[in-house]
Amino acid sequence: MKGAQQALLHRINTLYIALEQGWPTTLAARGGVAGDLVIFNSRHRRSNTTRSSPATSSHSGDVVAEIPDAGSKEEMGTQISENTGVCVVLRRVDNWAKKLGVELWHCGGYVTRRDEILEKKHRSKVNAVGGKTRMDRVSNEGVLKECGLKGNPIGQRERRLLRWFAYVKRMSGDRVMESIYEGRSYKEATVDERNAATLVQDIAREIKNMTDLKISAVRRIMDAAENTAMSHQEEEVTKYEYYNVKRIKNPGEPLKEKELEMLLTPNQHFNNIPVNTSYSAVHVPTNVYDEAPDILKAIKWSSNLDTIFTNNYEADPSLSWQYFGSSTGFMRQYPAMQWKYDPVDLYDCRTRSWFIEAATSPKDMVILVDDSGSMTGMRKEIARHVVNNILDTLGNNDFVNIFNFSDGIGEVMKCYEESQDTLVQANLLNIRELKQAMKELYTDKIANFSAVLTKAFEILQNYREERKGACCNQAIMLITDGVPYNYKEIFELYNWQNLPFMPVRVFTYLIGREVPDVREVKWMACENRGYYVHLSTLAEVREQVLQYIPVMARPMVLWRNEHPTIWTPVYADITSQYSVHATKRLIICY
Numbered sequence: 001m002k003g004a005q006q007a008l009l010h011r012i013n014t015l016y017i018a019l020e021q022g023w024p025t026t027l028a029a030r031g032g033v034a035g036d037l038v039i040f041n042s043r044h045r046r047s048n049t050t051r052s053s054p055a056t057s058s059h060s061g062d063v064v065a066e067i068p069d070a071g072s073k074e075e076m077g078t079q080i081s082e083n084t085g086v087c088v089v090l091r092r093v094d095n096w097a098k099k100l101g102v103e104l105w106h107c108g109g110y111v112t113r114r115d116e117i118l119e120k121k122h123r124s125k126v127n128a129v130g131g132k133t134r135m136d137r138v139s140n141e142g143v144l145k146e147c148g149l150k151g152n153p154i155g156q157r158e159r160r161l162l163r164w165f166a167y168v169k170r171m172s173g174d175r176v177m178e179s180i181y182e183g184r185s186y187k188e189a190t191v192d193e194r195n196a197a198t199l200v201q202d203i204a205r206e207i208k209n210m211t212d213l214k215i216s217a218v219r220r221i222m223d224a225a226e227n228t229a230m231s232h233q234e235e236e237v238t239k240y241e242y243y244n245v246k247r248i249k250n251p252g253e254p255l256k257e258k259e260l261e262m263l264l265t266p267n268q269h270f271n272n273i274p275v276n277t278s279y280s281a282v283h284v285p286t287n288v289y290d291e292a293p294d295i296l297k298a299i300k301w302s303s304n305l306d307t308i309f310t311n312n313y314e315a316d317p318s319l320s321w322q323y324f325g326s327s328t329g330f331m332r333q334y335p336a337m338q339w340k341y342d343p344v345d346l347y348d349c350r351t352r353s354w355f356i357e358a359a360t361s362p363k364d365m366v367i368l369v370d371d372s373g374s375m376t377g378m379r380k381e382i383a384r385h386v387v388n389n390i391l392d393t394l395g396n397n398d399f400v401n402i403f404n405f406s407d408g409i410g411e412v413m414k415c416y417e418e419s420q421d422t423l424v425q426a427n428l429l430n431i432r433e434l435k436q437a438m439k440e441l442y443t444d445k446i447a448n449f450s451a452v453l454t455k456a457f458e459i460l461q462n463y464r465e466e467r468k469g470a471c472c473n474q475a476i477m478l479i480t481d482g483v484p485y486n487y488k489e490i491f492e493l494y495n496w497q498n499l500p501f502m503p504v505r506v507f508t509y510l511i512g513r514e515v516p517d518v519r520e521v522k523w524m525a526c527e528n529r530g531y532y533v534h535l536s537t538l539a540e541v542r543e544q545v546l547q548y549i550p551v552m553a554r555p556m557v558l559w560r561n562e563h564p565t566i567w568t569p570v571y572a573d574i575t576s577q578y579s580v581h582a583t584k585r586l587i588i589c590y
Helices: 002-020 042-048 073-084 087-112 114-128 140-146 156-172 174-183 196-231 293-302 305-315 353-359 378-392 414-419 428-438 449-465 488-494 518-526 541-545 548-552 554-558 574-578
Strands: 026-031 035-041 063-067 265-267 273-276 281-283 322-325 331-334 363-370 399-405 409-411 473-480 505-511 531-535
Touching (some): 196 293, 196 305, 196 322, 305 322, 305 331, 353 548, 363 378, 363 449, 378 505, 378 541, 399 428, 399 449, 409 449, 449 488, 473 548, 505 518, 505 548, 531 541, 548 554
Parallel strands (some): 035 063, 363 399, 363 473, 473 505, 505 531
Antiparallel strands (some): 026 035, 265 273, 281 331, 322 331, 399 409
8 A cells, every 4th residue: 555655646746746847737647546536737727727527527436636836745745645545435425426416406407397498498499580380490492402493493393392392381280289289288188087888879879860861862862763763654755955964064155066054153062063953964874875765764754853852952961962873874963063074985874883782782703705716806806895894893792703615614814723613702903803814815616615604503503502702693694606506404404403493694695797596595595584685896885784784683673672772882983083073972872
């Protein structure tokens, strides 16, 4: 210990001499006992040194000593020698003082709410700039600069960017949120108890009341349509003027042939679309002749539904669009509006999910496409068009698959072959894949109808027995240019075992202008509760394909006293493209 004290005393003496001679004002010496010993020259303190406090020292064991302004080296050595023995105690006291200081610092900050006061002070400085939030302080020039557009002339691109930024700034609600956080204290928040069962029952009751209003509106339309159609059965109509959605003009606009004037006013309830709530308007598909006697007759008697439409709208202001779709192809829409179509109108209500799901039941469908050597050229194109239109009439509740056949049988979707004769759900993805696969259809060899009909009936029989698929109606769609004979033995084996009940309907589509086997193809459909169609051009495909829908709807019409309510999912209807704003509609049909 004595040697260490002498070494430390020697270092201090050396430092003292250096300080007296004007050497650097701040020096440090390492001591083995007391840790770091930092020495300051008091005579140069103001100009050249910085003195650290115990609370801010970077070393927990630092001991700070001060060299007196006057005195001999012997006195200095004596003082250090006397204090060296208590350096350890000083270091412990110094550590304890630091810890106590930190605890007192945090305690004082909690009591005085120092952080909250500093935060409010910062916000007051922000408001002093102009009462603007961080996003408000961003200028248009700053936005353009960040996007690399500063210095360019303000064009359409820049204006679009600034409009988008203004929209984001408004929708972000930063000013509103800041005012909420500044004006309210979350310490005032309270917790209220609620009965979850009662809350759910209240919600269910309100939803039921809302749906009952919609169902009542649909029932009134249905009852009025049935009664009006029955009373106009014997009426003959050859000429009738009506508001066509494609031929409505505003007052003052020049009129062409068959066009009518109608005052249309933007209505906030209908997304500010110009409408007329006093009338309905009719849409007729392009492929339907709008002056055919049966079309004009149905359009005329359905005009009596305008009173029902208006009463429904007045009774339930939350009700939006109302529709009446006819199996003849036209659709009556309330309120009346002008449709905008470009370049051609392809809309047909009979291909929409709300019409299909209301008119037919869920079904399992097997489509058989003849790809023998005779199905070349235009016949193959018509067959592909027939398949696409059939697929357009299917929905999520239906199951389908397509088999092409000649001397052998194959599935148009090769990935389905691994699942061994399965039917897939008719959702948008599968329908798109099936349509794409039909483009790769090749014709060759001679058709084997016996094998493909047997396979189709066995697939549907398996789905009935295993309770797979739609578990409802079943149908076979045969697309060919002719059959050698009627294959009666196959129908007796698979479809006529429990007459008069037949589990499967057969629909036949005969393709070609000059076909010799019309009688056999027609017999196959008529003897199996189906429908026969002869197609020779592409233009007539859609209208003829849709003839199978009323046939599939016969059980619902004949066997039920009360028609079921069909709820379709919310979807963006194709009619939204004819209006100013795209909308999603919830449609209820019978």
